[in-house]
Amino acid sequence: MFQITIEKDLLILEGRFDASREAYALEMFDRVSETATVDFATLEYISSSGLGVLLATQKRLKESGSELKLINLTDHIRDIFHYAGFDLIFSIADR
Numbered sequence: 302m303f304q305i306t307i308e309k310d311l312l313i314l315e316g317r318f319d320a321s322r323e324a325y326a327l328e329m330f331d332r333v334s335e336t337a338t339v340d341f342a343t344l345e346y347i348s349s350s351g352l353g354v355l356l357a358t359q360k361r362l363k364e365s366g367s368e369l370k371l372i373n374l375t376d377h378i379r380d381i382f383h384y385a386g387f388d389l390i391f392s393i394a395d396r
Contacts, residue, residue, distance in 0.1 A: 317344075
């Protein structure tokens with residue numbers, strides 16, 4: 302199961318972010334129009350589809366001078382971002 306909770310400029314990801322939830326995630330991330338923080342503390346898994354949603358959102362936001370900031374990545378998910386080169390595209394912090 303995968304869920305996104307939006308609280309002002311904070312998106313909280315929970316569960317498994319895979320291809321089966323891509324449409325839902327796109328719908329939720331399309332609501333973001335300014336710089337926002339994405340909290341990964343309760344995310345268990347992210348697939349290439351999930352990475353694609355984040356990348357598309359980051360590109361769209363960068364065009365208007367905004368961005369996604371990522372926090373609380375687990376070691377496993379941080380490794381995925383590093384291997385994909387996404388640590389060069391996103392601002393990643395512990396919190």
